[in-house]
């Protein structure tokens with residue numbers, strides 16, 4: 001089974017404020033998703049690592065009557081998603097990892113936002129990408145948002161991120177968070193993202209978005 005980065009306690013309850021603070025342009029990026037995936041014919045969408053349901057919320061009312069499945073292994077994150085989305089009859093929420101989903105059931109598109117950089121590149125990243133690819137129809141679009149770059153690129157872009165943070169944050173907290181990103185997470189280079197996509201059965205990915213250390217990627221299942 002994939003390694004899991006569990007979001008609990010303060011990390012789950014403070015999550016939405018956290019992403020707003022730490023990912024400049026996060027809501028801009030989220031709002032692009034329905035348009036990016038609008039040419040999908042088979043509107044059955046898989047949101048891998050759906051967390052509190054941020055991506056799902058955007059598709060509930062999007063044109064095309066999407067059917068949305070969100071999966072996340074963190075009980076606290078998915079319970080926040082359940083609270084927000086339980087009345088939506090086009091949403092299914094599943095506590096678990098992608099590998100737990102029936103591999104016979106196929107989806108027409110998928111997203112994986114802010115998950116891959118928590119997984120080591122020791123087979124864990126690839127196995128999650130393969131689990132997703134296995135559940136997509138050929139040609140299905142797949143969007144990722146992830147901390148990306150080689151060591152030098154990430155370190156330079158962390159300096160940019162620091163400049164873009166909102167005013168009034170505690171300096172010690174800023175430095176500890178930047179330190180954690182630099183030393184405890186598992187970003188890979190742009191070349192490695194392409195290699196992982198190829199190995200998992202995706203077309204060469206296109207980097208269509210960047211905000212400091214965060215890159216948005218679009219690819220298709222082969």
Ligand SMILES: C[S@@+](CC[C@H](N)C(=O)[O-])C[C@H]1O[C@@H](n2cnc3c(N)ncnc32)[C@H](O)[C@@H]1O
Nearest residue numbers: 002003004005049050051054074077113114115
């Ligand atoms: C930073 S949150 C992102 C949530 C959501 N995608 C968003 O953009 O708001 C990362 C999520 O990935 C989930 N996660 C951790 N390991 C995972 C895995 N192996 N497969 C799928 N999701 C995972 C965590 O439980 C957490 O909810």
